[in-house]
Amino acid sequence: MNKTLKRAAVACLVMFALLMINVNILQAVRAEELSGDSRNTRNYYARYAIERGRIVAGGKVIAQSVETESKKFRFAREYPDAKLYAHVTGFFSPESESAIERSENDLLDGSSADLLLRRSIDLFTGEPTKGANVEVTINPKAQKAAYDALRNSGKRGAVVALDPKTGAILAMVSLPTYDPTELSGTEKGKVFTRYDVLAKDKSQPLLNRTIGQTYPPGSTFKVVTMAAYLEDDSSRGPDTTIEAPQQLPLPNTNISLPNYGGAACGSGQVTLKFALERSCNTPFGKMGLELGYDKMKEQTEKFGMGEQIAVPMSVAQSDFGEKEDQAAVAMASIGQRSNRMTPLQMAMIAAGIGNNGTVMKPYLVNKITDAKGDSVDEAKPEELSQAVSPETAGKLSEMMVSVVNNGTANLAQVPGVQVAGKTGTAESGDRAAPHAWFISFAPAEDPKVALAVIVESGAANVGAEATGGHTAAPIAKAVLEAVLNK
Amino acid sequence: MSEVAEAPVPMPAKRRVAQLVMLALAVVIVMGAYANVGLAIDDQIPAGMLTYGLGLGGLMLIAYIVLAKFAPWADPLILPLVTVINGLGLVMIYRLESAKMPGASAANQIMWTAVGVVMFAATLLVIRDHRMLQRLTYTAGAIGLVLLAIPAVLPSSLSEVQGAKIWIRIGGFSIQPGEFAKLALVVFFAGYLVAKRDVLALAGRRLLLIDLPRARDLGPVLVTWALSLLVLVFEKDLGTSLLLFGTFIAMLYIATQRTSWVLIGVLLFAGGAFLAGMVFDHVGDRFQIWLNPSSDEFYNREIGGSFQIMQSLFGLGAGGILGTGLGQGNPDLIPLSFSDFIFAAVGEELGLTGLMALLMLYALLVERGLRTSLAAREPFSKLLAGGLSFILAWQVFIIVGGVTNLIPLTGLVTPFMSQGGSALLANWILIALLVRMSDSARKPPPQAIQNEGLTQVFQR
Numbered sequence: 023m024n025k026t027l028k029r030a031a032v033a034c035l036v037m038f039a040l041l042m043i044n045v046n047i048l049q050a051v052r053a054e055e056l057s058g059d060s061r062n063t064r065n066y067y068a069r070y071a072i073e074r075g076r077i078v079a080g081g082k083v084i085a086q087s088v089e090t091e092s093k094k095f096r097f098a099r100e101y102p103d104a105k106l107y108a109h110v111t112g113f114f115s116p117e118s119e120s121a122i123e124r125s126e127n128d129l130l131d132g133s134s135a136d137l138l139l140r141r142s143i144d145l146f147t148g149e150p151t152k153g154a155n156v157e158v159t160i161n162p163k164a165q166k167a168a169y170d171a172l173r174n175s176g177k178r179g180a181v182v183a184l185d186p187k188t189g190a191i192l193a194m195v196s197l198p199t200y201d202p203t204e205l206s207g208t209e210k211g212k213v214f215t216r217y218d219v220l221a222k223d224k225s226q227p228l229l230n231r232t233i234g235q236t237y238p239p240g241s242t243f244k245v246v247t248m249a250a251y252l253e254d255d256s257s258r259g260p261d262t263t264i265e266a267p268q269q270l271p272l273p274n275t276n277i278s279l280p281n282y283g284g285a286a287c288g289s290g291q292v293t294l295k296f297a298l299e300r301s302c303n304t305p306f307g308k309m310g311l312e313l314g315y316d317k318m319k320e321q322t323e324k325f326g327m328g329e330q331i332a333v334p335m336s337v338a339q340s341d342f343g344e345k346e347d348q349a350a351v352a353m354a355s356i357g358q359r360s361n362r363m364t365p366l367q368m369a370m371i372a373a374g375i376g377n378n379g380t381v382m383k384p385y386l387v388n389k390i391t392d393a394k395g396d397s398v399d400e401a402k403p404e405e406l407s408q409a410v411s412p413e414t415a416g417k418l419s420e421m422m423v424s425v426v427n428n429g430t431a432n433l434a435q436v437p438g439v440q441v442a443g444k445t446g447t448a449e450s451g452d453r454a455a456p457h458a459w460f461i462s463f464a465p466a467e468d469p470k471v472a473l474a475v476i477v478e479s480g481a482a483n484v485g486a487e488a489t490g491g492h493t494a495a496p497i498a499k500a501v502l503e504a505v506l507n508k
Numbered sequence: 509m510s511e512v513a514e515a516p517v518p519m520p521a522k523r524r525v526a527q528l529v530m531l532a533l534a535v536v537i538v539m540g541a542y543a544n545v546g547l548a549i550d551d552q553i554p555a556g557m558l559t560y561g562l563g564l565g566g567l568m569l570i571a572y573i574v575l576a577k578f579a580p581w582a583d584p585l586i587l588p589l590v591t592v593i594n595g596l597g598l599v600m601i602y603r604l605e606s607a608k609m610p611g612a613s614a615a616n617q618i619m620w621t622a623v624g625v626v627m628f629a630a631t632l633l634v635i636r637d638h639r640m641l642q643r644l645t646y647t648a649g650a651i652g653l654v655l656l657a658i659p660a661v662l663p664s665s666l667s668e669v670q671g672a673k674i675w676i677r678i679g680g681f682s683i684q685p686g687e688f689a690k691l692a693l694v695v696f697f698a699g700y701l702v703a704k705r706d707v708l709a710l711a712g713r714r715l716l717l718i719d720l721p722r723a724r725d726l727g728p729v730l731v732t733w734a735l736s737l738l739v740l741v742f743e744k745d746l747g748t749s750l751l752l753f754g755t756f757i758a759m760l761y762i763a764t765q766r767t768s769w770v771l772i773g774v775l776l777f778a779g780g781a782f783l784a785g786m787v788f789d790h791v792g793d794r795f796q797i798w799l800n801p802s803s804d805e806f807y808n809r810e811i812g813g814s815f816q817i818m819q820s821l822f823g824l825g826a827g828g829i830l831g832t833g834l835g836q837g838n839p840d841l842i843p844l845s846f847s848d849f850i851f852a853a854v855g856e857e858l859g860l861t862g863l864m865a866l867l868m869l870y871a872l873l874v875e876r877g878l879r880t881s882l883a884a885r886e887p888f889s890k891l892l893a894g895g896l897s898f899i900l901a902w903q904v905f906i907i908v909g910g911v912t913n914l915i916p917l918t919g920l921v922t923p924f925m926s927q928g929g930s931a932l933l934a935n936w937i938l939i940a941l942l943v944r945m946s947d948s949a950r951k952p953p954p955q956a957i958q959n960e961g962l963t964q965v966f967q968r
Binding site: 042067 | 823887
């Protein structure tokens with residue numbers, strides 16, 4: 023029987039070999055596919071198994087993981103001042119995450135390759151792996167001031183403030199907002215129901231309006247038109263005069279462009295400075311017609327439009343509009359027609375002018391430190407583009423200061439500080455009241471902050487002068503004061 | 509004079525010290541794993557570690573002493589191998605109990621392990637010569653059949669748990685008679701085949717290079733086949749049915765040296781499986797699920813879908829090459845991970861590395877059994893040892909292959925690891941029988957009277 027016994031032994035060997043090969047296929051070859059399967063609930067528990075890093079703003083913790091009693095979900099996500107920072111931190115739900123929680127996810131949960139060294143050390147010292155901490159550029163005082171001021175207006179809107187010299191985002195507020203705590207629980211049913219309610223809400227509380235929404239910029243865009251006009255001929259300055267009729271007939275159409283409320287603009291022949299102070303439409307329409315689509319488009323691109331920007335959340339594309347006829351250029355030059363800007367893009371325009379014409383790349387993440395406090399990565403300010411020459415920037419700055427001191431934006435004045443700004447009132451197309459805009463930087467001679475404010479349907483429909491100044495400028499003033507410690 | 513010229517047969521060593529050292533190592537490994545679970549879950553060495561460790565060590569020491577006294581020539585590797593496998597099963601069950609998995613009970617399992625070791629010792633003590641089993645061939649057969657049939661005859665309230673009608677439940681106490689039937693039937697097969705092998709080996713017609721047996725000799729195969737089908741039909745126990753039939757065919761082949769029996773067996777099995785697939789939905793579904801376990805259609809099915817097998821595969825995938833570490837994975841997400849799916853639970857926490865080691869342990873155990881069979885001196889021992897070793901390997905193949913989706917999933921216990929007293933006891937008895945046969949196979953034969961003139965030397 024030995025012959026057959028040996029064959030039976032070989033059969034047993036083959037069975038074990040098959041089992042071993044199969045296990046190798048499963049655990050080495052197919053391991054990633056299997057463990058990553060969306061039905062594998064381990065991923066769900068794993069989200070709560072490690073201590074996720076903190077998100078910090080100016081020394082203040084705005085998101086952190088705290089240990090719980092539960093064995094299944096060891097750490098829960100907490101957001102002190104949840105609503106205030108909602109659009110910065112984002113949420114951390116059972117199956118997804120948003121904003122910083124999303125874009126910095128692999129650092130926060132410790133899986134990033136940048137943390138390999140830390141993980142290796144932890145492996146040897148036997149310490150549990152913790153995620154890295156993310157420090158954002160937000161200035162808590164400015165954030166709070168912007169949030170409170172915008173909330174007091176009772177409207178939807180957005181405020182975004184930048185450090186013009188670095189591009190660091192100092193405030194990022196979008197209203198209405200939501201409570202990320204509600205979306206960061208471990209109970210899937212509860213979280214998903216709440217998410218659906220928020221997602222379907224017409225007021226779009228989940229939308230970060232500073233970067234996720236584009237609006238017609240209205241008169242705030244006139245600084246770009248002015249920039250292009252000054253760049254076009256360096257002999258032009260604030261005191262150069264330009265025609266400012268009550269109505270500007272648009273070529274090849276039988277309509278004409280009026281000033282706001284059909285008002286006259288000075289004597290019909292005004293200085294550039296006066297045109298900007300009063301925010302007259304006709305001189306800027308004329309500048310647009312004179313420059314043409316290509317030069318206008320080129321100037322917008324120099325301010326960063328058309329570039330894919332991530333802060334690290336990706337920013338919606340701002341756009342001057344498609345090339346159409348001359349009438350369209352005139353309309354777009356005063357910030358209407360198909361001209362669409364994100365509030366961040368408008369803030370970048372103000373910042374670029376304040377920073378001698380150089381636009382810095384906006385960023386939200388200042389520093390990454392591992393759980394032990396050692397720096398992993400630090401933001402380095404980067405130039406995005408040279409929008410205008412320093413001379414042009416100086417002229418624009420002078421005119422924008424005049425807008426605040428003598429023009430439509432006197433409500434943005436801060437005692438003892440030269441504030442540069444430009445108001446805007448943008449018709450949104452539907453019958454709702456127009457949006458109120460304000461862009462600004464201060465102090466004008468050495469700016470520390472640049473910002474854009476939009477209050478949706480915030481301009482009263484009373485036919486007064488450009489009313490962006492009325493609702494948006496005071497909000498800007500609050501933020502300026504917070505940053506400048508006034 | 510040719511006998512004199514032959515080189516002296518090397519004496520197999522007893523290797524008792526080596527066995528003791530390996531046994532100690534096995535206990536240390538298990539205690540280490542146990543401490544590891546406690547450290548991972550509560551950051552402290554479990555309070556019961558010393559008690560459990562000393563308990564396990566003490567038990568194995570008893571097993572060792574009985575073995576050393578009553579089967580001194582037995583293979584030194586068998587007991588340490590079983591100790592490690594049994595101990596790892598215990599640790600895994602303890603770990604799942606710590607995760608509050610309903611049904612997992614380490615205290616129960618360690619109690620059954622103790623009873624198992626007692627059964628091991630008792631078997632060694634009672635069966636001093638395994639050849640006595642040959643005289644009990646038909647008794648064993650009858651016992652096996654009765655044990656197998658009891659759950660089918662009993663009302664479902666006393667015999668059915670989770671759809672499988674394989675239990676006897678009296679009060680809070682339940683046993684799976686099929687586990688013991690398995691042993692009795694292997695003894696019966698061995699005795700029967702040794703007696704009939706000459707007849708069964710007779711060739712009938714030759715067809716395509718294969719000698720077909722005579723039609724009238726097909727009887728035993730058909731009876732076993734029918735028996736397996738009955739188990740399948742009345743107890744819904746695909747695993748045991750496949751286990752018994754496969755073992756019978758293997759033993760038939762070993763006894764008769766006829767490949768044709770294997771072919772007939774495979775054909776009968778295929779036919780039976782096909783029939784069963786046609787008649788019973790759940791058998792046919794098993795096959796479909798095996799082919800495509802990840803399809804949502806099967807995954808989302810309430811009963812009899814692929815949810816279980818996919819959880820097992822997810823666990824294995826999560827384990828990867830090195831595993832999550834004991835106490836650091838989520839094996840409690842795998843249904844029945846303390847019994848049928850314990851292999852997947854080990855795979856998640858100890859990874860590919862741990863599973864390869866575990867399979868190697870089983871393979872070594874089977875190999876030691878087959879070696880015993882090769883070394884055995886008379887046909888009954890050869891066939892019994894061969895059959896017992898094969899059934900062990902075959903059972904590991906069916907259940908591990910099932911939970912890793914190598915073959916369609918059928919419920920069987922993973923020998924020595926799955927929670928459950930009956931299987932543990934039966935397998936410890938199986939090991940005792942192997943040890944008994946190994947002892948007699950390795951024992952040096954009584955020295956022949958040497959041709960040294962008139963002097964007669966007696967070997968004691």
